[in-house]
Amino acid sequence: MIGTLATYLAFPFVRYALVVGVLIALCSSLLGVTLVLKRFSFIGDGLSHVAFGALAIAGILNLTDDMLFVLPVTVLAAVLLLRTGQNTKIKGDAAIAMISVSALAIGYLLMNLFSTSTNLSGDVCSTLFGSTSILTLTKGEVWLCAVLSLSVVALFVLFYNRLFAVTFDEDFARASGTRVEAYNLLIAVVIAVIIVLAMNLVGSLLISALIIFPAMSAMRVFSSFKAVTVFSGVLSVVSALLGMLISIIYGTPVGATIVAVDLAAFLLCCIAARAKGGK
Amino acid sequence: MEQLTCSNLTLGYEGRPVLSGVSFSVNEGDYLCIVGENGSGKSTLMKTILGLQKPMGGTIAFRNGVRANEIGYLPQQTAVQKDFPATVREIVLSGCQGRLGKRPFYGRKEKELAALNMEKMGLTALEGRSYRNLSGGQQQRVLLARALCATQKILLLDEPVSGLDPKVTLEMYGLIERLNREDGVTIIMISHDIAAAVQYASHILHVGHETFFGTCAEYRKSPPALRFFASEGGEAQ
Numbered sequence: 001m002i003g004t005l006a007t008y009l010a011f012p013f014v015r016y017a018l019v020v021g022v023l024i025a026l027c028s029s030l031l032g033v034t035l036v037l038k039r040f041s042f043i044g045d046g047l048s049h050v051a052f053g054a055l056a057i058a059g060i061l062n063l064t065d066d067m068l069f070v071l072p073v074t075v076l077a078a079v080l081l082l083r084t085g086q087n088t089k090i091k092g093d094a095a096i097a098m099i100s101v102s103a104l105a106i107g108y109l110l111m112n113l114f115s116t117s118t119n120l121s122g123d124v125c126s127t128l129f130g131s132t133s134i135l136t137l138t139k140g141e142v143w144l145c146a147v148l149s150l151s152v153v154a155l156f157v158l159f160y161n162r163l164f165a166v167t168f169d170e171d172f173a174r175a176s177g178t179r180v181e182a183y184n185l186l187i188a189v190v191i192a193v194i195i196v197l198a199m200n201l202v203g204s205l206l207i208s209a210l211i212i213f214p215a216m217s218a219m220r221v222f223s224s225f226k227a228v229t230v231f232s233g234v235l236s237v238v239s240a241l242l243g244m245l246i247s248i249i250y251g252t253p254v255g256a257t258i259v260a261v262d263l264a265a266f267l268l269c270c271i272a273a274r275a276k277g278g279k
Numbered sequence: 280m281e282q283l284t285c286s287n288l289t290l291g292y293e294g295r296p297v298l299s300g301v302s303f304s305v306n307e308g309d310y311l312c313i314v315g316e317n318g319s320g321k322s323t324l325m326k327t328i329l330g331l332q333k334p335m336g337g338t339i340a341f342r343n344g345v346r347a348n349e350i351g352y353l354p355q356q357t358a359v360q361k362d363f364p365a366t367v368r369e370i371v372l373s374g375c376q377g378r379l380g381k382r383p384f385y386g387r388k389e390k391e392l393a394a395l396n397m398e399k400m401g402l403t404a405l406e407g408r409s410y411r412n413l414s415g416g417q418q419q420r421v422l423l424a425r426a427l428c429a430t431q432k433i434l435l436l437d438e439p440v441s442g443l444d445p446k447v448t449l450e451m452y453g454l455i456e457r458l459n460r461e462d463g464v465t466i467i468m469i470s471h472d473i474a475a476a477v478q479y480a481s482h483i484l485h486v487g488h489e490t491f492f493g494t495c496a497e498y499r500k501s502p503p504a505l506r507f508f509a510s511e512g513g514e515a516q
């Protein structure tokens with residue numbers, strides 16, 4: 001088993017994948033608490049479908065670098081979704097549900113109509129569930145992933161206190177002169193970036209798990225915002241690493257394995273919380 | 280010294296007014312109670328004073344060195360906060376966000392201010408505790424300490440005693456009165472408890488079908504108050 005692992009780790013692309021996976025797991029967990037508590041989770045879900053549609057289009061256009069197309073489209077969708085979500089006249093949830101299923105349907109339709117690939121269902125499956133794409137990243141993509149995820153972490157640390165304030169109490173923040181709209185926009189854009197990044201790791205259907213599970217687990221066990229944030233980062237990194245190693249050794253699909261580990265961690269945290277509460 | 284003047288305000292949502300013709304002014308050290316039925320627009324008035332929404336008509340002016348973002352605010356509880364994972368210290372410290380300016384992190388000054396206000400509100404022993412596990416009265420004291428971090432001048436309180444038992448309600452009124460008397464903090468408070476309002480406040484603003492603004496003594500003789508106390512069995516004296 002260790003032997004298998006060592007053989008794999010000798011390949012540079014496997015090492016790249018591990019590094020990128022860890023970075024993506026870290027930054028996707030950071031905003032989890034904010035997302036859950038601000039009831040923004042649905043935006044994350046909608047965006048992952050938009051990203052799928054964009055990826056399908058990029059595939060048809062035969063773009064050499066998918067991310068350079070998918071990223072701006074998803075960011076734009078994030079800004080639009082945030083607008084409709086805040087508009088009380090249009091039913092925000094319904095609008096988002098419509099946009100996200102349309103993106104999914106149109107993406108699949110386009111792939112069906114124009115794809116030159118012989119293995120269409122395999123392609124669709126790997127876009128949705130991630131499969132091996134993390135192992136096939138080019139060097140350029142690895143760099144882009146690394147730079148983007150490190151920027152997300154840096155932004156998060158820099159705006160940590162503002163994000164706390166805006167998440168806890170928007171009205172109070174606004175009354176104190178904090179530019180709440182700007183930070184909501186920042187959150188939406190960062191979510192879009194995270195989703196595009198995480199699509200490489202777990203595929204577009206499983207992204208929400210990567211964002212929300214670590215935060216939910218940490219919220220079970222810890223009571224301070226700082227501890228919850230730090231612990232969900234650590235938990236996400238450990239789960240991703242463990243998931244990737246298991247999938248290398250046993251040949252299981254990367255994304256699904258990571259999410260399964262996240263789920264196991266969540267259950268453990270539930271048990272830990274109960275044990276703590278019982279005392 | 281006048282701190283806040285509102286003249287002929289009309290307030291509402293999406294072009295539909297809920298309250299109009301409201302005029303009043305607040306001087307330094309005043310204790311103003313805003314009373315009125317459910318849905319009469321009290322919270323709307325407070326949000327407008329805070330600049331969270333624009334008035335449909337009329338003007339709001341801060342005077343004598345009070346800036347719009349130097350107001351402490353205790354909101355009517357919102358749903359998000361109920362299961363928020365944060366300690367008392369983290370929440371009180373977030374009251375200092377208006378003092379950050381362009382800095383990303385809180386410095387020693389802000390941390391000392393937070394500690395001072397936690398002490399004032401009797402929270403020092405609770406500072407590491409989780410907000411979501413506190414009692415309703417303790418949570419209100421946390422939010423009051425946070426509001427104090429934002430201001431030394433004016434506090435806006437939206438129903439600070441709703442949901443508290445009679446004993447804790449009295450304690451809360453006591454804390455607010457001390458801030459007003461000893462620290463000279465101007466208080467603007469929304470309350471459903473008219474009996475307590477006339478006991479503690481220096482001025483009353485009654486909103487609803489008829490608007491009244493004046494000192495507490497004038498209010499006792501005004502039509503809305505007389506009608507209220509008649510229905511309560513005349514306990515105004």
Ligand SMILES: Nc1ncnc2c1ncn2[C@@H]1O[C@H](COP(=O)(O)OP(=O)(O)OP(=O)(O)O)[C@@H](O)[C@H]1O
Pocket residue numbers: 292297315316317318319320321322323324355
């Ligand atoms: N966001 C909103 N959009 C549209 N209408 C609103 C909104 N918030 C409140 N209203 C309406 O404005 C009116 C005044 O509401 P407000 O919350 O100011 O009342 P209130 O005096 O604070 O009541 P309570 O004593 O129950 O707190 C109500 O009729 C309410 O339905």
Ligand SMILES: [Mg+2]
Pocket residue numbers: 321322323355437
């Ligand atoms: Mg109200």
